[in-house]
Amino acid sequence: MLNRRQAGFTLIELLVVIAIIAILAAILFPVFARARENARKSSCLSNCKQLGMALMQYAQDYDEYVVPYTVGPVTGYETSWIELLMPYIKNSQVLMCPSRRHQSMGYGVMFPHISNVKSSIALAKVQAPADVAAILETAPVPDQGYTTLRLAYCYICTPGGHAAWNANNGIPDPGPHMEGLNITFLDGHAKWMRRDQVMQSPAPFWGHGL
Secondary structure, eight states: OOOOOOOOOOHHHHHHHHHHHHHHHHHHHHHHHHHHHHHHHHHHHHHHHHHHHHHHHHHHHTTTBOOOSEESOSSSOOEEHHHHHHHHHOOGGGGSOTTOTTSSOOEEEETTTTEEBTEEOBGGGOSOGGGSEEEEEEEOOTTTOOOSSOEEEEEEEETTEEEEEEOSSOEEOSOTTTSEEEEEETTSOEEEEEHHHHHTOOGGGGTTTO
């Protein structure tokens, strides 16, 4: 009985298979990456909602005043807004954006019109709290790199939008989640906004004129 010679793949056939796999990978990998980022974006939005709930609970306990940036003596240890909200959060992981695990914090309180040093705004003075940003996703200032007591604010705001960023140790993130960022508003709700929407937000969004 004659042994049949088993036929193998030719080089051209192997190259075709490899090319098909490469094409499929090029199509599917961005889809998987987008799906993962959507999951991180949703997790971050959940963090912002929890921060919003903590913000409201703090205000209820302190005569309807928003949490101040810091409280304490002029010299010596000051208690930060993060520490003031911690009894209502009870989980430091809420302060970490899942898209930026290298940062110890991912959020900054709006300064100075909403939350200032040893003082803050009363909710009763705000006509439309659902339109005023209270906590934003932030990133460290490149030349400072601070990771604690984070804040964010725009120092030249006009009705047509912001003219320039300014910050001590945090700036509004340019868009960690698909060219956008999550924002907690003064009424406690949170939502994702495109970066260009944030950049063009009117002055009251930043707390100016309240």
